[in-house]
Amino acid sequence: EVGADSRNGYTLESVREALVRQEDTIVYGLIERAKFPSNSHTYDENYAQIPASCGSLVEFIVKNTEALQAEVGRYKNPEENPFFPENLSASFVPSNPFTQFLHPGAASININKSIWKMYLQEFLPLLVTPGDDGNYAQTAASDLSLLQAISRRIHYGKFVAEVKFRDSPQDYEPLVRAKDREGLMKLLTFESVEEMVRKRVEKKAVVFGQEVSLNRDDDNNTKPKVDPSVASRLYQKWLIPLTKEVQVEYLLRRLD
Numbered sequence: 001e002v003g004a005d006s007r008n009g010y011t012l013e014s015v016r017e018a019l020v021r022q023e024d025t026i027v028y029g030l031i032e033r034a035k036f037p038s039n040s041h042t043y044d045e046n047y048a049q050i051p052a053s054c055g056s057l058v059e060f061i062v063k064n065t066e067a068l069q070a071e072v073g074r075y076k077n078p079e080e081n082p083f084f085p086e087n088l089s090a091s092f093v094p095s096n097p098f099t100q101f102l103h104p105g106a107a108s109i110n111i112n113k114s115i116w117k118m119y120l121q122e123f124l125p126l127l128v129t130p131g132d133d134g135n136y137a138q139t140a141a142s143d144l145s146l147l148q149a150i151s152r153r154i155h156y157g158k159f160v161a162e163v164k165f166r167d168s169p170q171d172y173e174p175l176v177r178a179k180d181r182e183g184l185m186k187l188l189t190f191e192s193v194e195e196m197v198r199k200r201v202e203k204k205a206v207v208f209g210q211e212v213s214l215n216r217d218d219d220n221n222t223k224p225k226v227d228p229s230v231a232s233r234l235y236q237k238w239l240i241p242l243t244k245e246v247q248v249e250y251l252l253r254r255l256d
């Protein structure tokens with residue numbers, strides 16, 4: 001697994017490093033989606049006339065890609081959570097023995113339904129410019145990879161919570177037993193880390209989103225490929241709070 005430390009399994013340091021690396025994937029995903037205009041037909045249930053299916057093009061692409069990837073074992077990895085779990089068949093690939101690091105209660109946490117809604121209804125309008133270039137399949141494909149990256153980041157809270165719990169069970173256990181959500185939220189929050197994350201993501205959007213040219217004078221004069229403030233807003237408003245929400249949900253199940 002990405003966040004696994006070779007000797008000790010996961011550590012707070014290794015899970016934080018994994019989250020930093022996932023920022024790259026997310027920022028590139030933003031750039032790829034922002035390449036296309038809104039292309040609203042992609043999301044319109046009445047536009048796509050898919051045989052034997054009702055739903056939008058993006059739903060069709062995500063459902064079917066997940067079904068295909070499930071067959072080759074994507075969801076054997078506890079870091080991955082499907083958007084349409086109802087829809088999946090078993091993997092026919094021999095499975096890689098992933099270390100059982102999480103408490104079994106982790107499997108019951110999947111907040112992709114709210115991630116889906118947030119992404120389509122609230123976030124996309126901030127990211128893309130209105131318009132239609134007819135590339136609906138490409139648009140849906142870029143939504144799929146960005147959604148998967150966002151979902152992985154948010155559900156990584158399970159791993160963060162487990163390392164935090166193991167590092168100080170004496171602090172977490174009483175709050176878990178008391179089902180004290182607020183207390184847990186306070187204990188697992190590190191404001192300074194969150195601020196660093198937001199600033200770094202903004203900087204990554206600036207750096208990854210600039211035009212690279214061999215003529216030095218041309219650099220930095222072009223429009224960024226993604227608005228850096230949209231990238232940091234995504235983290236501030238949704239990714240960080242939802243990662244923490246997953247951490248609380250996980251901890252509440254930790255002693256079951």
Ligand SMILES: C=C(O[C@@H]1C=C(C(=O)O)C=C[C@H]1O)C(=O)O
Nearest residue numbers: 160188189190193194197240243
């Ligand atoms: C992920 C962590 O837990 C919390 C959530 C953070 C995030 O989502 O980026 C950052 C700091 C913490 O408040 C962490 O401690 O690294």
